[in-house]
Amino acid sequence: MKFTGYVNQNTLLHRLDPRIKILWFLGVTVLTVFTRNLPALIVLLAGALSMWLLSGLLREVGSMVRKFLPLLVMAFVTWIVIGAANDSGGAVLFSAGSIQLEQADLIRALVSTCRIFLMVSSFYTLIMTTNFSEMIYGLQRFGIPFKAAFMCGLVLQIIPMMIAEFQTIADAQRARGLELDKGGIVTRIRKYSTVLFPLFIRTIQAGQSLALAMHLYQLQFTRRRTSHRQFRIARMDWGFLAVHLVLWTLAVNVGIQLS
Amino acid sequence: MAVNVHQLSYKYPYGSHPAVDQVDFEIRRGETVLLTGRSGSGKSTVGCILSGVIPLLYKGGELSGEASDPEGGKVQAGMVTQIPENQLFGYKVEDAIVFGMENLGLGKDEMDRRLDRVLDLLRIGHLRGRPVGSLSGGQKQIVCIASVLAMEPKLLIMDEPVSSLDPAGKTLVCEVLRKLKDAGQTVLIIDQNLDWCIDAIDRVLGMEKGRIVFDGGLEQLLRDEAMIQRLGVAVPQTVELYHALRRERGIPFFASLDNAERVLREYCPAVQVQSADTVQGAPENEPAVCIEGLVKEYDGFRALDGVDAAFVPGRITAVLGQNGSGKTTLVRHLIGLVRPTSGTIRYMGNVISEQSTAELARSIAYVFQHPDQMIFEDKVLDELTFSARTMGKPWAIEQAEELLQTYGILEHKDAFPNTLPMGIKHMLTILSVLLTDPDVIILDEPTLGMDSELKMKLTALMKRLAGEGKTVIVISHEMPFVAETADDVLVMKNGQVLTRGTTVEVFREEDVLRKAMIELPQITQLARRLGFEGVLTIGRLLDCLSASQITKSEGVPS
Secondary structure (H helix, E strand, C coil): CCCCCCCCCCCHHHHCCHHHHHHHHHHHHHHHHHCCCHHHHHHHHHHHHHHHHHHCCHHHHHHHHHHHHHHHHHHHHHHHHHHHHCCCCCCEEEEECCEEEEHHHHHHHHHHHHHHHHHHHHHHHHHHHCCHHHHHHHHHHCCCCHHHHHHHHHHHHHHHHHHHHHHHHHHHHHCCCCCCCCCCHHHHHHHHHHHHHHHHHHHHHHHHHHHHHHHHCCCCCCCCCCCCCCCCCCHHHHHHHHHHHHHHHHHHHHHHHCC | CCEEEEEEEEECCCCCCCCEEEEEEEECCCCEEEEEECCCCCHHHHHHHHCCHHHHCCCCCEEEEEEEECCCEECCEEEECCCHHHCCCCCEHHHHHHHHHHHHCCCHHHHHHHHHHHHHHCCCHHHCCCEHHHCCHHHHHHHHHHHHHCCCCCEEEEECCCCCCCHHHHHHHHHHHHHHHHCCCEEEEECCECCCCCCCCCEEEEEECCEEEEEEEHHHHHHCHHHHHHHCCECCHHHHHHHHHHHHHCCCCCCCHHHHHHHHHHHCCCCCCEECCCCCCCCCCCCCEEEEEEEEEECCEEEEEEEEEEECCCCEEEEECCCCCCHHHHHHHHCCCCCCCEEEEEECCEECCCCCHHHHCCCEEEECCCHHHCCCCCCHHHHHHHHHHHHCCCCCHHHHHHHHHHCCCHHHCCCCHHHCCHHHHHHHHHHHHHCCCCCEEEEECCCCCCCHHHHHHHHHHHHHHHHCCCEEEEECCCHHHHHHHCCEEEEEECCEEEEEEEHHHHHHCHHHHHHCCCCCCHHHHHHHHHCEECCCCHHHHHHHHHHHHHHHHCCCCC
16 A cells, blocks of 8 residues: 555545535544544544444554654653643643643643544545545535635645655665765755755656646636536445444534533 | 548657657457557557547647547557556455546446456456455456456557566466457557567557658568668567568468478478587686575565575576575575575685675676666766675776767766666666676566667677686576577576576476476477477577588588
């Protein structure tokens, strides 16, 4: 599985209408932004986990977690350090001189880490189960102009290509004897210019190729465009949405009750 | 008539000369025409003008003259570019094919009708639901052709459509070309290589410095050695053999393998079943690189499956196989860009797993397939010396300039490397690693974008390096080049080594090569039909034919 890429399977999530998945992603994102309550976040996490389990995507999600683990650990540690440096009041878990870690600091660190994880994983779930053709269709059906929808889809198509290109160019420079990952920060930045310049050139070339291809396929954003693929929101889509509405209501309720 | 071009000229913005200069030609309906010429001759610019890319997308140049469809004014052309990945929009094959039709605003029924038509015409119905990313290079190019054909252009332009494909991909595209011809589609192929599409071409247009210098039948061009050289066209090996024999013996023309066999049997009567004793066993040198039981897995996919191999100093070893067979994964292990799941790799007897890529690069040089991924400096001379400077290895300006001089790049020494033609950029990246004096040199598809002259220089360079005791490893799909250069061959399929040995030995294993979808060079096939075993090059076949003649004249039974 490639990082940030679509996983070509036929799971429950893959079969859902792209509009429903985009709605689900927006719902989770909004709730995550506004929820700072650990039990409510745990309800959302449990919902996401059961969805991955039902779709048989645990392996892919596990792979994503491994990649994001350093970021999550860093976020957790940062919040712990900030918390320890400030007096939050409440039960003290650890104390050494002026440093004092309270229970509230630990909860705050867990909440922040959970929120980051939920935001990243919901976006990842969306792009893992919705290819860029479906994404363009879904966005268009929400009334987003084709130009903007196409650009969003194009970005999803290009990002994995650019990540792969960056890796290949870095490998090419290593093969020319450059130790990219040794030395101080300034030395490393200077060394990485040998990767960024070819990447810049390759990006321009890719942009030119895309512009050429768009011209050859007569893509004109001013002209009315038709769509070959037609999605219909089915019973399964409504069911998925209903279950999540119940879950979100529960999460909000838990959040209000235990705030 | 499908296209009528009259006094067409074009000068790029900031260009000093017209890229296309008062060009006249016509293409008749249903014709398959090849537009050929050296890099920079203006052939791709003509394609851009006919497809409307100039002046609608590439603006600011000076365009004059006329390119029209005698029946309907403007030329209705669709174009297929070199790299299908850069042209296709859509996740699945079906999405990619309908993309252009959706842009035209066609109704669903009409799109379905055209979609079914192109899938049926190109016989790719089985690919309809497949993700584009899972297709082979050849299949992607065919989907590209289908997506353009679905827009129903009167003229289909294909600009170097097979330049990024392996032999299996070239065969697929060639078959499609024949189907298009049968269906009456008018096609313009823009390519410097003629060897992949010879069966389908009706007429050839040759360009030089923006002007048409040849307009005639395919056979007319193939017979004209001077014109072939002038246009820099890569022709099938049989045609090269014909010209070599014509100069000596004045024999009738042949281009296909069947005709070559018939003519040679008739005009070289001493050709009997003989053995050309060219099998040279590998010397007993200790291998520089030794691989044992190498396994590489990615997310459960086994890219390499128990590979054993050895690369010997003083020998050129070609690693062959279709795309995805594991060739690049194998050689990337040698420089630590990929770490094995299990198995060992030894360089000069020492296991290399502990060393970083940059450390290994001091002894093992790896030149990537795409020079743009390596090139970084703003001057050719700086690019050439980049690796040596990075590694702190000694080099002298005289030495660097001599290298550039030898390989014909000195005139570009102050140029911005990215603006050079692909073949020269490739040669530059090869020379850049040579300045560090490595013991092992790995070249991944080094002939990409090179013309025949550069290829000859590269062949000589590789042989010189092997002569100096270096270990040379090359990945290439170009079988005549492999036959010309390689001492040893290693054939891979599905991450496993199918066979290895000297080139002559491996080329005898036709069943194994067929399994790996590798076709022998034309000259080896022809020699075998004539009864000569172990012939890899045109020169060697000429020697065999000469020897046969001598045998005949001296009356010694063969």
